[in-house]
Amino acid sequence: MKGPRRAHARFDEAGAVALFSRHFSRISGPAVALGIGDDAAVLLPPGSPLVVTVDASVEGTHFERSLLGLEDVGARAFEAALSDLAAMGARPLAALSALTLPRGFTPRELERLTRGQASASRRCRCPVIGGNVAKGPALSLTTVALGLAQRPLTRSGAKLGDDCWLVGEVGLAAAGLALLRQKSRRRSLHLARCIDAWRRPEALLARGLALESLAHAAIDVSDGLAGDAGRLASASGCRLLLEEAPLRRALPRALVVAAAELGRDPLELALSGGEDYALVAAGPAARKPRWARRIGRFTRGRGGYLERADGSRVPLGFGFDHFEP
Amino acid sequence: MKGPRRAHARFDEAGAVALFSRHFSRISGPAVALGIGDDAAVLLPPGSPLVVTVDASVEGTHFERSLLGLEDVGARAFEAALSDLAAMGARPLAALSALTLPRGFTPRELERLTRGQASASRRCRCPVIGGNVAKGPALSLTTVALGLAQRPLTRSGAKLGDDCWLVGEVGLAAAGLALLRQKSRRRSLHLARCIDAWRRPEALLARGLALESLAHAAIDVSDGLAGDAGRLASASGCRLLLEEAPLRRALPRALVVAAAELGRDPLELALSGGEDYALVAAGPAARKPRWARRIGRFTRGRGGYLERADGSRVPLGFGFDHFEP
Numbered sequence: 001m002k003g004p005r006r007a008h009a010r011f012d013e014a015g016a017v018a019l020f021s022r023h024f025s026r027i028s029g030p031a032v033a034l035g036i037g038d039d040a041a042v043l044l045p046p047g048s049p050l051v052v053t054v055d056a057s058v059e060g061t062h063f064e065r066s067l068l069g070l071e072d073v074g075a076r077a078f079e080a081a082l083s084d085l086a087a088m089g090a091r092p093l094a095a096l097s098a099l100t101l102p103r104g105f106t107p108r109e110l111e112r113l114t115r116g117q118a119s120a121s122r123r124c125r126c127p128v129i130g131g132n133v134a135k136g137p138a139l140s141l142t143t144v145a146l147g148l149a150q151r152p153l154t155r156s157g158a159k160l161g162d163d164c165w166l167v168g169e170v171g172l173a174a175a176g177l178a179l180l181r182q183k184s185r186r187r188s189l190h191l192a193r194c195i196d197a198w199r200r201p202e203a204l205l206a207r208g209l210a211l212e213s214l215a216h217a218a219i220d221v222s223d224g225l226a227g228d229a230g231r232l233a234s235a236s237g238c239r240l241l242l243e244e245a246p247l248r249r250a251l252p253r254a255l256v257v258a259a260a261e262l263g264r265d266p267l268e269l270a271l272s273g274g275e276d277y278a279l280v281a282a283g284p285a286a287r288k289p290r291w292a293r294r295i296g297r298f299t300r301g302r303g304g305y306l307e308r309a310d311g312s313r314v315p316l317g318f319g320f321d322h323f324e325p
Numbered sequence: 326m327k328g329p330r331r332a333h334a335r336f337d338e339a340g341a342v343a344l345f346s347r348h349f350s351r352i353s354g355p356a357v358a359l360g361i362g363d364d365a366a367v368l369l370p371p372g373s374p375l376v377v378t379v380d381a382s383v384e385g386t387h388f389e390r391s392l393l394g395l396e397d398v399g400a401r402a403f404e405a406a407l408s409d410l411a412a413m414g415a416r417p418l419a420a421l422s423a424l425t426l427p428r429g430f431t432p433r434e435l436e437r438l439t440r441g442q443a444s445a446s447r448r449c450r451c452p453v454i455g456g457n458v459a460k461g462p463a464l465s466l467t468t469v470a471l472g473l474a475q476r477p478l479t480r481s482g483a484k485l486g487d488d489c490w491l492v493g494e495v496g497l498a499a500a501g502l503a504l505l506r507q508k509s510r511r512r513s514l515h516l517a518r519c520i521d522a523w524r525r526p527e528a529l530l531a532r533g534l535a536l537e538s539l540a541h542a543a544i545d546v547s548d549g550l551a552g553d554a555g556r557l558a559s560a561s562g563c564r565l566l567l568e569e570a571p572l573r574r575a576l577p578r579a580l581v582v583a584a585a586e587l588g589r590d591p592l593e594l595a596l597s598g599g600e601d602y603a604l605v606a607a608g609p610a611a612r613k614p615r616w617a618r619r620i621g622r623f624t625r626g627r628g629g630y631l632e633r634a635d636g637s638r639v640p641l642g643f644g645f646d647h648f649e650p
Contacts, residue, residue, distance in 0.1 A: 033374055034479060037560070039412040039544060040378035040470075042477045046370055049358055052454070053365035054379075054421045054469050058461040087364040096379045098423075098467045129377070136383040137462040142423045144379050144469045145365075152367045154359060219364060235362070 074116025089212030090147030092126030100136035158236035158282030174273025239301030399441025414537030415472030417451035425461035483561035483607030499598025564626030
């Protein structure tokens with residue numbers, strides 16, 4: 001846990017350690033030998049493979065404070081990082097938080113931000129054991145997540161003939177963000193659910209753990225269903241066929257209502273929207289758990305396609321990321 | 326290893342993974358079960374306690390590109406994070422790199438940055454196994470370092486009567502930065518050494534490992550000798566007495582020459598300057614290794630003082646960080 005250089009200090013190391021300790025020390029774990037306050041944190045030797053990931057949430061890129069309270073910003077950044085553990089079928093062990101705070105960021109604002117992180121840390125049963133605070137031009141939260149998995153679930157394990165499973169919802173967060181941007185006055189339970197999905201996503205940790213023994217491969221949906229499922233197919237050397245009919249059936253009512261309000265196709269929102277932190281997995285039909293929905297299959301070949309009811313196929317290109325000028 | 330949101334993409338996930346893989350995959354370690362390219366990296370179960378730290382290097386706060394090449398920026402950020410492992414007496418296991426890249430940052434610039442990180446990764450024998458790339462308003466590098474230590478060396482273990490040891494040099498980097506800022510034309514081997522110390526610090530990993538079995542406590546000097554040694558004393562519930570005479574004798578010739586050039590007191594540069602990433606340790610006189618220099622002692626009481634040759638004591642307050650308005 002280190003503080004900022006003196007020249008730019010507003011929160012010094014002692015202050016940041018005190019604040020972090022206050023919020024994060026109540027949430028501990030059996031593996032934590034040394035938490036916040038030293039040069040580094042120490043974990044007891046873990047008995048199974050260690051899964052490690054780092055994820056950044058940067059103001060202006062991943063969130064805008066005009067649309068999101070600071071508690072949401074903190075919780076959301078934490079859940080996004082933990083979602084990578086869910087996708088690996090890993091049980092959370094501990095997290096570290098590196099914050100960059102803009103000039104003028106007040107202790108009260110920092111308090112709200114860390115309160116959001118702490119609430120997600122509690123929900124995920126994942127103690128924050130260290131971190132870093134630095135001054136910078138924009139607010140950013142970089143979260144390190146460590147987890148344990150006896151047999152980590154990679155992206156590359158899908159087998160020919162596997163079904164494509166969707167766990168959780170997709171498209172709600174994208175619809176929620178679009179609703180917020182459009183400053184729509186209309187409010188309904190359905191629309192509120194979309195906005196909540198964007199503001200307060202939850203990493204599907206229990207589902208990920210359960211998938212570890214059922215699925216061959218998994219990925220979390222942060223950049224859009226089409227893109228992320230396509231990445232899984234590509235890493236596994238398969239072709240992805242998303243089937244329109246079961247996918248449409250899997251869309252939640254709230255998404256259909258929100259899409260109508262936005263004048264958009266709910267399927268397009270589902271395919272291109274990320275940040276719900278749903279999981280996509282590949283597994284044999286016989287092992288599909290009831291809470292996963294079959295939305296397609298992996299076949300011989302390359303690329304990703306949406307298979308229409310009439311059997312025609314549309315490339316899923318729009319969901320894939322690419323170098324933009 | 327995740328890429329940026331599409332709306333701000335210039336380096337997409339695939340591009341960043343390819344670049345990271347090219348630079349970092351040649352440096353591997355026996356513990357790495359899964360490296361760059363999935364939702365998270367996987368390490369084999371380590372047999373000893375795991376030491377984890379995260380450190381950020383933000384443009385405008387920790388470095389200016391006008392004074393530092395991008396390879397230096399990359400190497401320096403990496404060594405700074407690894408220095409926390411050195412201070413814990415930990416052997417490097419693996420690292421992750423989360424980059425924030427400003428608009429207009431070119432693939433060639435990213436290449437130089439990662440080349441610097443890779444060179445430090447090789448020097449430290451610490452493979453980079455994952456990371457994150459995001460767009461943001463300024464260049465920043467957040468480095469996660471994982472290490473192993475049978476008996477991690479904390480800040481809080483100093484005992485009454487322990488000597489204060491300095492391992493490595495202090496003040497050179499501060500002098501080097503001041504020389505660069507002053508745009509001094511004079512160049513000599515001594516001045517060049519100071520500038521090098523600031524541009525290319527090296528984490529004292531082997532020394533840290535050796536200290537693990539000799540010292541009672543350690544900290545790395547990133548914010549200045551007075552402040553960091555004071556933090557060690559404070560965490561250990563001791564008073565720190567830095568002794569002027571042995572401390573002056575420990576100052577390298579290059580620092581004395583640079584201080585003269587700058588019109589400053591070399592002792593003041595040594596006390597207040599950080600970023601050399603020296604180590605300060607507390608240990609019993611009988612166990613001092615020859616490469617550590619005794620510069621003071623830990624006694625009953627609180628706070629930190631510089632003890633003059635005549636026995637008078639000056640509070641070391643100026644080296645401690647504090648809330649600034």
